[in-house]
Amino acid sequence: MKILITGANGLLGCYLTKSLASLGEISPLSHDQMDITDRKAVFETIKQVRPDIIVHAAAITDVEKCEQVPEIAWSRNYLGTVNLVDVAALYGMRFVYISSTGCYGVGKKDKPYSEFDLVEPTTVHHKTKFEAEMVVSEHLSRYLIIRIGWLFGGSREHEKNFVWKRYLEAKDVNKVYSDPSQKGTPTYAGDVAHQLRVLLENDCNGLFNCVDVGAASRLDYVREILKAFGLDCEVAPAPGGMFNRIAPVATNESAVNVKLDMLGLSVMRPWREALAGYVNELMRGKGNA
Numbered sequence: 001m002k003i004l005i006t007g008a009n010g011l012l013g014c015y016l017t018k019s020l021a022s023l024g025e026i027s028p029l030s031h032d033q034m035d036i037t038d039r040k041a042v043f044e045t046i047k048q049v050r051p052d053i054i055v056h057a058a059a060i061t062d063v064e065k066c067e068q069v070p071e072i073a074w075s076r077n078y079l080g081t082v083n084l085v086d087v088a089a090l091y092g093m094r095f096v097y098i099s100s101t102g103c104y105g106v107g108k109k110d111k112p113y114s115e116f117d118l119v120e121p122t123t124v125h126h127k128t129k130f131e132a133e134m135v136v137s138e139h140l141s142r143y144l145i146i147r148i149g150w151l152f153g154g155s156r157e158h159e160k161n162f163v164w165k166r167y168l169e170a171k172d173v174n175k176v177y178s179d180p181s182q183k184g185t186p187t188y189a190g191d192v193a194h195q196l197r198v199l200l201e202n203d204c205n206g207l208f209n210c211v212d213v214g215a216a217s218r219l220d221y222v223r224e225i226l227k228a229f230g231l232d233c234e235v236a237p238a239p240g241g242m243f244n245r246i247a248p249v250a251t252n253e254s255a256v257n258v259k260l261d262m263l264g265l266s267v268m269r270p271w272r273e274a275l276a277g278y279v280n281e282l283m284r285g286k287g288n289a
Contacts, residue, residue, distance in 0.1 A: 004054050016028075110252065143205060145208070184215065210268065228276050
């Protein structure tokens with residue numbers, strides 16, 4: 001079996017490359033190796049590799065930038081996905097699309113969202129992700145759409161390593177601030193990659209939430225990060241207006257894995273357990289383990 005992974009250098013991509021290797025031959029591609037917005041290049045590359053499965057993890061994930069320059073978001077997140085879906089349909093390939101629990105949107109619900117809840121995205125980023133989901137589900141018969149939560153993981157050097165950045169921010173000060181108003185589900189990238197392998201091994205199709213277990217505010221999340229590092233630094237609620245954002249991000253992005261649990265296939269861990277294990281790897285100089 002051949003598996004092509006887009007966004008191979010992303011926060012999730014390195015874990016996917018390792019986890020899915022047991023299923024067959026992996027072709028991990030970065031943006032430099034295949035620009036998904038270049039339709040001709042996409043068709044030529046896919047025709048050459050001829051994978052059985054395309055795992056599409058490439059995206060622009062900067063929510064603020066997407067709001068400022070929506071054309072980039074629609075090009076990368078939507079049209080790039082259209083290109084890949086069209087070539088997958090042409091050759092009858094199985095397709096995996098990595099999406100976001102932020103798609104649920106407006107935050108009218110206090111409890112975590114399930115796959116059966118309505119989707120009302122509030123940001124340009126999440127609108128593009130959801131519209132891309134629709135392309136996948138409407139044009140392919142064998143697909144997985146995976147909605148992930150507040151993803152953490154990667155090496156210390158990775159530019160999107162939220163956990164390590166919080167350590168660097170707090171290690172030499174007595175107090176840092178974090179937002180108590182937004183709620184989500186911290187999720188280890190390694191757990192997502194493991195879960196996707198299980199879904200593929202069981203020939204599952206459709207839409208699945210894929211998050212670690214439990215919800216947290218940003219404030220509680222950062223407190224747990226610093227606790228895992230053993231730092232004696234106070235994490236205080238941020239004063240109103242301290243973290244003004246351009247993107248109208250929903251206050252509740254938390255989710256639960258209802259469908260995984262129904263099928264008895266969930267391997268997702270409590271997020272605090274996953275975080276503690278990941279921080280331990282970071283402190284040992286690892287991180288992508």
